[in-house]
Amino acid sequence: MTDASATVLDVALCSTGKRRQIRPKAERRQQLIDATIRCIAQHGLSAVTMQMVTREAGLSVGIANLHFQSKENLLRETLRYVAEEYHNGQIKIMEGADITDLGDRLDALLDFQLGRGVTQRQKMSVWFAYYGEAGARPVYQKIVSTVDRLAALKLEALFASIIREGDYQDVDPRELATGYSALIDGLHLGLLVTPRELTKRRARSVARDFLRRAFPKHIY
Amino acid sequence: MTDASATVLDVALCSTGKRRQIRPKAERRQQLIDATIRCIAQHGLSAVTMQMVTREAGLSVGIANLHFQSKENLLRETLRYVAEEYHNGQIKIMEGADITDLGDRLDALLDFQLGRGVTQRQKMSVWFAYYGEAGARPVYQKIVSTVDRLAALKLEALFASIIREGDYQDVDPRELATGYSALIDGLHLGLLVTPRELTKRRARSVARDFLRRAFPKHIY
DNA sequence: AGCAAGAATGAATGATCATTCATTCTTGAT
DNA sequence: ATCAAGAATGAATGATCATTCATTCTTGCT
Structure with missing residues (x-):
């Protein structure tokens, strides 16, 4: 039996009993990004350290630089990940062929934007931590605005369809899309x-009110 | 003549030729807070250092700790200052006896919120830098929410007056105030x-649209 | 089994930062 | 003119952090 020696080794290697594991590059990158998100949410972007992130990921300090070259890179990729996740979710709903009724599509969008997935404190913290730095960091500004632009266009198109369908007067899709996104x-x-x-309940109600005022025939 | 020696001294003391000046405590505190705002806007909250702030203020490194005890204190007081400036401005408009027409009052509020003073990049950067950290720092959360609460109540009261005056149906002042603030x-x-x-022009137009949809008799 | 490739580790390094405090300077009262 | 009070300075200190790299370990191939 090799059990005894294995146990000793395990304990000696890591407090959680895990052995050193070799995993594909993509998986390690994602592990580190996930840990970064958790760290930002819990400690704030300005307090995040590499030691903190790698400990959270259950990995050694050196590995972050192995996969991301630098802290700045890791933070940038984390922002890109969160931004793309959010905007891909929105676009999927706005482009999806599964929902034919436009009012239902609006509802689905609202559910996504103010539902469980997005409004987790974790995700929102990350989101605004970067917004806070965006004023001083063109790199962040660019990532957010690039990904934002496409979603804004799709939303405008959706609103335009609804306006056509409902024959709403005096409603500008672009203006309304800007307002809804800001809201x-x-x-x-x-x-x-x-x-x-x-x-969350009230936030949904407020957003729904906004849409109802603009598209009374489609909401409720 | 003591001119020669004085010049030598001045140059030796400071590159800008200024002598060491003794000023009242309140004035120094404000100088440092102003410098902090500029630094946050330019470099981002997470990159701000004490050396940076004191250099920006044209003072020595030691003085920040003399007046604020710690960096954390300085940052906290800077947030408090910006938050109070914004919310006092709002409340002044909402309580001011100089504007009797409620529609005019709404206009004044909108002008303040999306006008020159507030939408300076500097102020907005500071604002969102702290929001970004608020998720992880209860102290920031408390400062913002305390000062936010009063403004929200006043806004709700203003909206309630308008609803009464215009006899608007199906409009909840609380819900609308939440929506407008979020917008x-x-x-x-x-x-x-x-x-x-x-x-800025479009932002104003979007906000005005929101209000017009809710209070068509008062806006435009 | 033995080995090469490269993934993972973490102690060590050097840089940066907040904070301290011995010293210098200014002001206003005597 | 002198002096005490305390405002202001900035070199020094110690702590923390990102990054490096010599070493160890794992995997897959022969």
Whole structure:
């Protein structure tokens, strides 16, 4: 039996009993990005250290530089990941052929934007941590605005369809899309900073109100 | 003549030729807070150092700790200052006896919120830098939510008056106030992160649209 | 089994930062 | 003119951090 020696080795190698594992590059990258998200949410972007992230990931300090070359790179890729996840989700709903009714499509979008997945404190924290730095960091600004632009165009197109279908007068799709996006951003901010005063339920209701005022024939 | 010796001294003391000056405590504190705002806007909250702030203020490194005890304290007081400046401005408009027409009051509020003073990149950067950290720092959360609460109540009261005056049906002042505040926050965010796609002019127009849809008899 | 390739480790390094405090300077009262 | 009070300075300190790299370990191939 080799059990005894194996146990001793395991304990000596790591407090959690895990052995050193070799995994594909893509998997390690994702592990590190996930750990970074958790660290930013818990400690704030400005307090995140490489030691913190790698400990959170259950890996050694050297590995982050092996896969990302630098901290700046890791942070940049983390932002890209979160940004793309959010905007791909939106676009999937807006382009998806599975929903034919436009009112249902609006509902699905709202559910996604203010539903469980996105409004996790974790994701919102990351989101706004980067927004906070974007004013001083053109790199962040570029990532966010690039990915934002496409979603904005799709939303505008969806609104335009609804306006045509409902024959709404005096409604500009571009203006309305800008307003709706801003409203959602603002609600996310409220959910993050003043969770006591703004519940998810109320945030949904507020966003729905906005849409109902614009498209009364499609919402409710 | 003591001119020669004085000149030598001045040059030796400071590159700008200024002598060491003794100023009241309150004035130094404000100088440092102003310098902190500029530094956050230019370099981002996470890159701000004490050396950077004191150099920006034209003072020595030691003085920040003399007046604020610690960096954390300085950052906290800077947030408090920016938050109070914004919310006092709002409340002044909402309480001011100089404007009797409620529609005018709404206009004044909108002008303040999306006008020159507030939408300076500097102020917005600071604003969102702290929001970004608020998820992880209860202290920031508390400062913002405390000062936010009062403004939200006043806004709700203003909306309630307008609803009464215009006899608007199916409009909940609380819900609308939440929506409007979120919209303004979102527009600020857009102005900061994607200034190419969202101009101040368009932001104003979007906010005005929101209000017009809710209070058609009061706006335009 | 033995070996080469390269993934993973973590102690060591050097840089940067917040904070301290002995010293210098200014001001206003005597 | 002198002096005490305390405002201001900045070199020094110690802590923390990102990054490096010599070494160890794992995997898959022969």
